[in-house]
Amino acid sequence: MAHPPPPHRLKTSIAIIGAGDVGSTLAYTLLHDSICTEVIMVDPKKELLEGQVRDLGDATYGGRSGTRVRAGTHRDASHSDIIVITAGAKQKEGETRLDLLTRNLAILKSIFEPMKPINSTSIVLLVANPVDILTYFAREMSGLPESQVLGTGTSLDSARLRGELSRRAEVAASSIDAYVLGEHGDGQFIAWSSASIGTTPLHLTLPPNTLTPATKAEIASHTRGAAGAIIAAKGCTSFGIGSVAASICKYIIFDSHTVRPLSFFQPELGCCLSMPAVIGRKGIVRAMRIELDEEERGFLVSCAENLRGVIRGAEEGLKEVKE
Numbered sequence: 001m002a003h004p005p006p007p008h009r010l011k012t013s014i015a016i017i018g019a020g021d022v023g024s025t026l027a028y029t030l031l032h033d034s035i036c037t038e039v040i041m042v043d044p045k046k047e048l049l050e051g052q053v054r055d056l057g058d059a060t061y062g063g064r065s066g067t068r069v070r071a072g073t074h075r076d077a078s079h080s081d082i083i084v085i086t087a088g089a090k091q092k093e094g095e096t097r098l099d100l101l102t103r104n105l106a107i108l109k110s111i112f113e114p115m116k117p118i119n120s121t122s123i124v125l126l127v128a129n130p131v132d133i134l135t136y137f138a139r140e141m142s143g144l145p146e147s148q149v150l151g152t153g154t155s156l157d158s159a160r161l162r163g164e165l166s167r168r169a170e171v172a173a174s175s176i177d178a179y180v181l182g183e184h185g186d187g188q189f190i191a192w193s194s195a196s197i198g199t200t201p202l203h204l205t206l207p208p209n210t211l212t213p214a215t216k217a218e219i220a221s222h223t224r225g226a227a228g229a230i231i232a233a234k235g236c237t238s239f240g241i242g243s244v245a246a247s248i249c250k251y252i253i254f255d256s257h258t259v260r261p262l263s264f265f266q267p268e269l270g271c272c273l274s275m276p277a278v279i280g281r282k283g284i285v286r287a288m289r290i291e292l293d294e295e296e297r298g299f300l301v302s303c304a305e306n307l308r309g310v311i312r313g314a315e316e317g318l319k320e321v322k323e
């Protein structure tokens with residue numbers, strides 16, 4: 001006799017490792033937009049964790065959200081559809097993202113050890129910085145296929161770029177296709193040659209003589225420096241990244257095959273950095289080809305070289321810790 005089909009699985013669960021500013025803002029966005037049925041928060045600071053879960057729970061009782069929020073362990077998190085890692089030491093004013101590396105690699109290790117083995121269909125989304133390097137090491141530490149480990153990368157920088165172009169072109173940010181690629185950090189670059197508004201190349205949509213090298217440099221510096229400026233003013237960035245990370249979770253849960261610049265492993269470059277990708281329930285469904293001009297290709301190659309150097313340094317550091 002044929003077996004009945006398996007019962008339809010209604011529960012969708014997203015675990016957030018790290019209940020600080022970014023983790024709690026992401027949780028709030030997930031429940032506000034009812035992106036999943038359950039959010040599991042994990043953090044070693046028990047009082048903070050309990051406070052965040054209670055406060056977030058209060059936000060669900062008004063009837064706007066069907067999402068339940070609870071505290072859990074790393075082990076509970078390992079059964080979730082998506083595991084978002086926001087746990088990390090905070091970037092201090094004036095500190096580069098790469099300075100955070102040693103501290104955050106140790107935290108990353110302490111997260112993956114108790115989670116093993118992770119549900120084979122889970123997607124791991126890295127948010128903590130330096131996100132490209134942590135995504136590289138999370139691939140090895142998680143034991144999951146490469147396509148299931150990704151980082152938010154330059155998706156936030158790209159959102160900031162769209163915001164700035166939207167202001168200048170007086171067109172909704174959602175109508176602008178323009179990507180910041182490479183490292184989420186100093187090694188990022190704007191793929192100007194492929195930027196468009198609707199189907200029109202960017203230079204034809206802005207007022208005449210607007211897209212000069214000086215303006216491009218000004219926009220790039222605005223995009224690159226945004227995080228630092230916000231951290232200087234309020235101590236962290238949380239709403240922008242919370243919103244961007246929640247959107248990525250939605251694309252995964254709804255298997256939407258949306259194209260976004262995300263950090264994932266680039267075999268020909270030997271590191272993780274942001275390039276456009278199609279994202280869905282399997283994580284990185286496929287890389288999206290993008291044509292770069294010669295200058296942009298140069299930026300990409302030197303960004304990858306720099307990231308590989310950091311990875312080599314971190315691998316040495318990890319070896320020394322083991323010995």
Ligand SMILES: NC(=O)c1ccc[n+]([C@@H]2O[C@H](COP(=O)([O-])OP(=O)(O)OC[C@H]3O[C@@H](n4cnc5c(N)ncnc54)[C@H](O)[C@@H]3O)[C@@H](O)[C@H]2O)c1
Pocket residue numbers: 017018019020021022023042043044045048086087088089090091107110111126127128129130131152153156184236237238241
């Ligand atoms: N990728 C991006 O675009 C982006 C944007 C903003 C912030 N960030 C990064 O996100 C990270 C978090 O920032 P934040 O402002 O929320 O910091 P935060 O200090 O407010 O929160 C971090 C939390 O992680 C927790 N934590 C530490 N070790 C843990 C572990 N082993 N398991 C679970 N939780 C653990 C801490 O207790 C803390 O509550 C930082 O690395 C920051 O640089 C990235």
